[in-house]
């Protein structure tokens with residue numbers, strides 16, 4: 170933070186030899202040391218001597234323990250050791266990330282969209298792993314994404330400085346990447362704050378600047394704060410950024426947390442869908458089954474085996490010392506934990522900064538925060554506002570299995586996609602399914618000029634390596650024809666599941682039956698290898714697609730008047746969007762049906778609504794109606810039904826994402 174201060178003196182640490190200064194943070198200096206046994210370079214983060222009271226020490230080591238648990242994740246910096254140096258300063262010995270970090274690179278390099286997507290998914294999976302452990306990062310930004318020797322992004326700085334104790338002034342959040350609710354008068358946040366910051370980080374990697382920074386204009390913290398709270402998200406001026414990716418980022422960075430992805434995992438799935446739409450290899454989400462059961466995570470080697478792609482090495486060179494002053498200068502520092510099993514809560518409050526330093530553009534805190542002492546599970550959320558549950562994590566089959574339900578705006582109207590990808594490795598129970606990779610997508614389009622439907626299936630049996638335990642499935646790299654242009658994940662919790670091996674086989678069978686016209690696919694068994702790649706053509710209105718892609722002027726993030734039932738982001742960057750219906754509510758009528766009602770927030774003559782039941786893993790037909798209510802049958806044996814509703818204009822344009830709601 171204080172780039173102008175002198176670095177502290179590196180402590181003498183037995184068994185380690187000081188090499189050089191790597192960087193200076195707000196609360197710590199980071200040095201490279203040479204460890205004698207085993208012989209390797211390490212990064213040693215040493216707290217500054219300013220706040221070394223007992224609370225700070227305890228908090229430091231508690232946080233070190235948390236990070237050590239997280240650091241098994243391939244995209245989180247590994248912590249080796251923590252101790253107190255002879256001069257009394259606590260230090261943390263970490264994996265040395267030798268390649269230039271993203272904080273250095275994003276302003277100097279133009280990342281490819283593919284690399285940004287890959288990085289975003291990997292970091293999202295790291296964030297998801299942290300959330301499972303009950304930790305909010307709350308300072309996700311390019312500078313906190315380092316790069317390992319192998320070019321993997323490695324998230325760091327899990328709020329160690331924030332645990333410095335109640336004697337420490339609350340500083341830390343980096344304004345340019347902070348969610349508006351964390352910059353508010355009474356800041357509070359949950360997992361969706363991290364989703365926002367991750368979105369802002371990905372945006373920065375694409376744009377080469379933070380989202381609300383305007384080149385050539387004043388970009389003081391006050392300017393940024395005001396824009397973050399009020400201005401629409403500026404368009405990313407890159408032609409190679411697909412509208413789908415822009416829309417995903419706009420959703421992640423919605424001003425209203427209710428409109429964001431509810432989890433980092435959902436965000437990662439949406440980024441994967443963009444990869445699919447661009448015919449890129451789909452990056453694996455590194456959340457193993459283990460991570461869900463005991464909050465461990467998969468290791469890099471396993472991830473590499475299970476991944477559809479391995480991150481290409483970043484350009485060589487050593488990490489530059491110090492930070493971007495502009496990025497350092499604008500921070501608040503909270504760390505909170507979330508209840509990994511239930512509601513996300515804001516545990517530590519951070520008060521809004523009261524004043525700015527003219528020169529340093531640094532947010533100044535007005536109060537202190539309490540230290541977190543480890544992966545605690547705070548009991549209370551922010552009063553007066555329900556916090557969404559941390560969505561259930563996907564269970565991932567040992568052989569790899571992933572299923573997603575997505576909806577996306579379609580060409581001149583509305584389309585729904587059911588991209589489903591399944592990666593099949595060896596099923597440890599049956600030894601079957603080895604070397605099968607199975608990918609399919611289904612799209613249904615409702616363009617203004619009619620109805621289009623298509624599906625595609627690819628069966629590249631040799632494409633994917635077997636996936637040893639704990640890896641997510643992934644689609645093969647071929648076998649794709651046509652992709653959705655935009656996609657949003659459906660409800661978290663519906664996105665992935667782990668059926669038993671038997672269920673998996675039967676589910677595959679069922680899906681094949683449903684999605685195969687000739688029924689041939691439905692007769693495949695898990696162990697069978699197929700040496701052909703079948704691609705069916707997705708029939709979409711090309712005219713409509715072009716029209717859709719070129720329409721698109723909009724306003725950015727969600728405006729102030731939002732409906733909590735609407736999960737959609739009304740804004741596509743650069744799009745003239747149709748809003749989602751508002752006030753969607755469903756009431757069980759007690760006779761096996763539920764009545765849903767909603768309102769049209771911006772009515773025009775000829776408006777209609779497209780609604781359909783939302784069910785995990787199932788394809789349901791959407792229906793158009795011109796009323797603002799519908800009675801829906803409850804699924805057999807269920808006492809709740811969820812639907813989504815889009816507003817469809819007479820010219821065929823529709824809500825960029827539908828409103829979703831469930832009956833009560």
Ligand SMILES: Nc1ncnc2c1ncn2[C@@H]1O[C@H](COP(=O)(O)OP(=O)(O)OP(=O)(O)O)[C@@H](O)[C@H]1O
Nearest residue numbers: 170191192193194195196197199212264265266326
């Ligand atoms: N594991 C590492 N490998 C290589 N360089 C590192 C490593 N960890 C940190 N650094 C360097 O040290 C700098 C400061 O580290 P870090 O951001 O963790 O400190 P901090 O006090 O937490 O800073 P902040 O003000 O962001 O909270 C980083 O920007 C980076 O350049």
